[in-house]
Amino acid sequence: MGAEFLSSAVGQTARARVAAAAVLCTQEEGSHMLPAVPPFLVGMIAAPLVKRVAKPLARGVIKTSVGLTFEIRRAVIEAGEEIQGLTAEVAAEKLSNSARVRRGHVDGAVAAHGAAVS
Template sequence: MIKRVVKPLVRGIIKTSVGLTLEVRRAAIEAGEEIQDLTAEVAAEKLASSVGTRRVKADGDVTAQGATAG
């Protein structure tokens, strides 16, 4: 008799725990993706601001913007 009551109860607890675990995992993955996106955006902005005053020619020469390399 106890087995008929306890087994469904334990089964329900396990199903709920598994569902909760999957939701937490999904949320953690999404948060990680957001952090990666923000990191990439900041890195691109920093790179663009540091390169904004210089140009790289096809032969690899770096010149100040508006200047020409000999």
């Protein structure tokens, strides 16, 4: 039966060959089992369905990923700006404190010198 299939497959379209192969696979002599569906036949039937479902699904996943990426970048930029603002505030406080301390030492030295002179 396989030789008959090969000789009859010449000149047939791909779908006709697939259908003939499916028939060949399911027509075992004396077999009363359910017809076995070859994997390539399942693939040919499922491929258009998968394409219809997978393309919008993949598009949604990519769209969500890009949106999340932009949101994360925005959040990182805002956090960086907050850190820069806090750093500037702390630096300003440190400078003003060190200036006050230096001024206090100078005022204290002048007062001590004034008391010593009197």
